[in-house]
Amino acid sequence: MTEKHTEQYEVAVVGGGAAGLSAALVLGRARRRTLVVDAGEPRNAPAAHMQGYLSRDGMAPAEFLAIGREEIARYGVELVRDRAVDVTRGGDFALALASGRHVHARRLVIATGLKDELPEVPGVAERFGKDVLHCPYCHGWEVRDQAFGVLATTPQSVHQALMVSQWSKDVTFFLHEVAESDLSDDDLRRLAAAGVKVVPGAVAGLVIEDDRLAGVRLADGTVHAREVLFVAPRAIPQTHLLEKLGAELTETPFGSYPVVDPTGLTSVPGVWAVGNAMGFSEQVVNAAAGGYRAGAFINGELLFTDLDATPKGARGTARPAATDPRTIDDPSRQ
């Protein structure tokens, strides 16, 4: 007869990008029964190369994650390709996965990243990560000195136009959805000082030739020859599990993120948030560092929680009965 088992872990990590895998690596090496639930849609998937990660500069993002998955497997960490769709909190945390599985964990790491909502200009989504870019630190060096365009979607796009002028002196700022009157005198002075050309009018689409961006077409039909277009996607942090748990969030110009302490601990005891689920500006190396820090802290916190719950004179009785998660829910063993 098949018996329904609950899968019990010490730590469940939701999200298997740089942040989640890094937390899992530390936890696995600390001999914690750890599960990573990963939907497999990392933010930088559209990019062929990952830049700026010391010792990994230029590596393909998929290769980076494949190595990370291999590394956590060495220490017994389990990874499932699934999506956590719900979470409840009782004595521990119960995660409901899209597949129908339920897992329980004493501590949670939310490493679910963020989604980039791109401006609705035809061609932008198709070229994103190639020659439609958002981050000069990620791609600026590779496209240095090319003919840049910057698509304005809010008056804050001025900042992006100014920043990218560090990588090329040929920058055209397409005002698109922003009125010239929305730019301050300081904006106009800085744009002029940086040599950025300002072009009013809505952008209607991109001109693509031989699988490369060749120009930006305005609604009036004018085409401006450009090789690269910078855009500012709207960031949508993947925080619904944190919201479900009642975590305190704070509004930023780049979305609503959890309030965390320096270890990534949220306002909900036992729940950490790392990587882009915690902050907009976490690059891959920061996300990995945040995951590491949270993993190490969780291990220490669990250790001292259990030691302090052990009755005087007893040894180790406060620890939950060890269950190897790899033996559970395996029909072949039932």
Ligand SMILES: Cc1cc2nc3c(=O)[nH]c(=O)nc-3n(C[C@H](O)[C@H](O)[C@H](O)COP(=O)(O)OP(=O)(O)OC[C@H]3O[C@@H](n4cnc5c(N)ncnc54)[C@H](O)[C@@H]3O)c2cc1C
């Ligand atoms: C086009 C592009 C290029 C970039 N290039 C660079 C670069 O060159 N260098 C750099 O440092 N940074 C770069 N970045 C930024 C980089 O993508 C992020 O810094 C990094 O992905 C953050 O890692 P993370 O682990 O927080 O999130 P992610 O890498 O996005 O990983 C989150 C994971 O969680 C999963 N997930 C989400 N919700 C759930 C759920 N409910 N259940 C289970 N799993 C879930 C997702 O599917 C995903 O696999 C780039 C970004 C973009 C968009």
